[in-house]
Amino acid sequence: MTMYEIRTLGDPVLRERCREVTQFDRKLRRLTESMIEVMDAAEGVGLAASQIGILKRLFVWRHPTSNKSSVFVNPVIVESSQEQQSGAEGCLSVPGFSVEVPRAARVVVEACDLEGRPLRFEAIDLLARIMQHEIDHLDGTLIVDRTSAEERRRVLREHRAAREAEEHMAR
Numbered sequence: 001m002t003m004y005e006i007r008t009l010g011d012p013v014l015r016e017r018c019r020e021v022t023q024f025d026r027k028l029r030r031l032t033e034s035m036i037e038v039m040d041a042a043e044g045v046g047l048a049a050s051q052i053g054i055l056k057r058l059f060v061w062r063h064p065t066s067n068k069s070s071v072f073v074n075p076v077i078v079e080s081s082q083e084q085q086s087g088a089e090g091c092l093s094v095p096g097f098s099v100e101v102p103r104a105a106r107v108v109v110e111a112c113d114l115e116g117r118p119l120r121f122e123a124i125d126l127l128a129r130i131m132q133h134e135i136d137h138l139d140g141t142l143i144v145d146r147t148s149a150e151e152r153r154r155v156l157r158e159h160r161a162a163r164e165a166e167e168h169m170a171r
């Protein structure tokens with residue numbers, strides 16, 4: 001099984017818009033199995049395909065309380081509450097940072113499962129946050145785009161400094 005690497009801030013692939021999935025085949029199933037492995041190894045609660053460099057509209061996530069994993073293919077937010085909630089949010093592609101991100105408190109997502117069957121999922125609070133975060137990835141949007149200008153500057157500066165230090169060490 002191919003082991004994928006999680007792409008991080010600065011990698012242009014994270015800024016691409018992903019394309020609709022049209023083939024619900026064994027290849028798709030294998031991809032999602034790999035994605036769940038990568039997500040679990042990194043101890044994340046969600047992972048979008050673009051985070052491993054695959055520009056397809058799908059994400060995997062693990063329910064924080066039931067611990068059950070799910071795959072949402074071609075997900076779309078069809079309803080979102082006016083009410084917003086601000087909360088600290090991290091991202092496997094922005095490792096080591098947590099920033100305040102306002103999100104709709106409740107969303108309804110329509111997607112397909114691995115067999116291409118339509119599903120509808122209503123999420124509140126943390127689950128609503130996960131849905132919005134992962135669907136953002138499919139449009140090339142990251143938490144740094146959703147936080148305050150000040151937080152964004154801090155993350156970009158510290159992330160760049162950490163990368164430069166790493167490159168220096170590698171030399």
Ligand code: ZN
Nearest residue numbers: 090091092093
């Ligand atoms: Zn993320």
